[in-house]
Amino acid sequence: NAGVTQTPKFRILKIGQSMTLQCAQDMNHNYMYWYRQDPGMGLKLIYYSVGAGITDKGEVPNGYNVSRSTTEDFPLRLELAAPSQTSVYFCASSNNALGLAGGGENIQYFGAGTRLSVL
Amino acid sequence: DAKTTQPTSMDCAEGRAANLPCNHSTISGNEYVYWYRQIHSQGPQYIIHGLKNNETNEMASLIITEDRKSSTLILPHATLRDTAVYYCIVRAVRSGGGADGLTFGKGTHLIIQP
Numbered sequence: 001n002a003g004v005t006q007t008p009k010f011r012i013l014k015i016g017q018s019m020t021l022q023c024a025q026d027m028n029h030n031y032m033y034w035y036r037q038d039p040g041m042g043l044k045l046i047y048y049s050v051g052a053g054i055t056d057k058g059e060v061p062n063g064y065n066v067s068r069s070t071t072e073d074f075p076l077r078l079e080l081a082a083p084s085q086t087s088v089y090f091c092a093s094s095n096n097a098l099g100l101a102g103g104g105e106n107i108q109y110f111g112a113g114t115r116l117s118v119l
Numbered sequence: 120d121a122k123t124t125q126p127t128s129m130d131c132a133e134g135r136a137a138n139l140p141c142n143h144s145t146i147s148g149n150e151y152v153y154w155y156r157q158i159h160s161q162g163p164q165y166i167i168h169g170l171k172n173n174e175t176n177e178m179a180s181l182i183i184t185e186d187r188k189s190s191t192l193i194l195p196h197a198t199l200r201d202t203a204v205y206y207c208i209v210r211a212v213r214s215g216g217g218a219d220g221l222t223f224g225k226g227t228h229l230i231i232q233p
Contacts, residue, residue: 004162033220042206042223043163058220090162106210107153108221110162 002026006091006111013081013118021076021114023091031094032074033058033108034066036087043090049074081118089114123207128228137194139227141207144188150211152183153221154192156203163206163223166192202231 007022025032030051035043035058045058049068063085065077074093078085092108124142131137143152153168167174167181169190174181180193194201206226 035220035223040225042225043221044223045220048220092162106221107165107168108163109165113160113162 004091004093004109004111006089006114008114009112010115011117013078013116015081015083015118017081018077018079019081021078021089021091021116023074023076023111024072025074025091025093025109026072027093027095027109028071029093029095029109030071031106032068033092033094034064034074034076035090035092036060036085037090037113038087046076046089078116083118085116086118087116089116123209123224125205125207125224125227127225128230130230130232131194131197133199133231133233134196137197137201137229137231139192139194139205139207139229140189141192142189143207143209146187146209147211150209152181152187152190153208153210154179154181155206155208155221155223156201157206157226158200158203166205197229197231199231199233202229204228 004025033048034046037043044060046064047058047066049055052068052071055066055068068074090113091111094106094108151168151170154166155163157163167176167179169181169183183190204226206223208221
């Protein structure tokens with residue numbers, strides 16, 4: 001079972017360069033997410049998507065862009081890399097199964113992460 | 120979503136039960152308690168969640184107090200591979216399925232000692 005696949009695993013960028021972090025899931029989940037995790041800290045939400053063609057900002061969207069042209073893929077774009085974007089990036093996906101209270105639950109499945117350094 | 124408080128770190132002997140506490144005294148009636156863990160250099164992994172009743176699955180048990188202001192995650196027979204950071208997250212039920220993200224704090228660093 002592949003689950004959520006992220007590429008690349010590691011990358012070093014120079015200030016001002018751009019790159020795309022790839023994320024793909026094979027669980028037919030509608031919802032996908034991008035988080036970043038700085039050393040010793042918890043995860044912070046960058047962007048999320050509720051389905052193909054629909055994206056929305058999370059807590060820390062500045063400096064990033066996303067697109068969602070298919071259910072499976074949710075790439076994250078860094079246009080002008082800055083040292084402050086040095087972090088580990090995690091992609092996640094979830095379904096919207098009905099929960100105990102009759103509403104939506106949110107069990108997220110995460111990829112292995114992309115470790116990015118901007119020098 | 121309600122704020123959670125967890126100890127920074129805990130030790131547990133291999134083979135013993137690991138009991139990880141979480142305080143969520145401001146939890147609302149429609150908020151679930153979720154537990155995730157993150158093994159070093161890996162992505163977070165879902166463990167278990169519950170609303171008001173105790174829950175058990177193949178990984179762990181979740182005990183929620185009657186007033187729902189605190190909970191305990193129990194790993195019944197801890198192994199060295201259970202060494203990880205454990206996150207307790209409280210999150211409201213969202214209409215439409217819950218499309219926004221989870222709020223991760225700093226969690227509890229559980230160290231299983233051989």
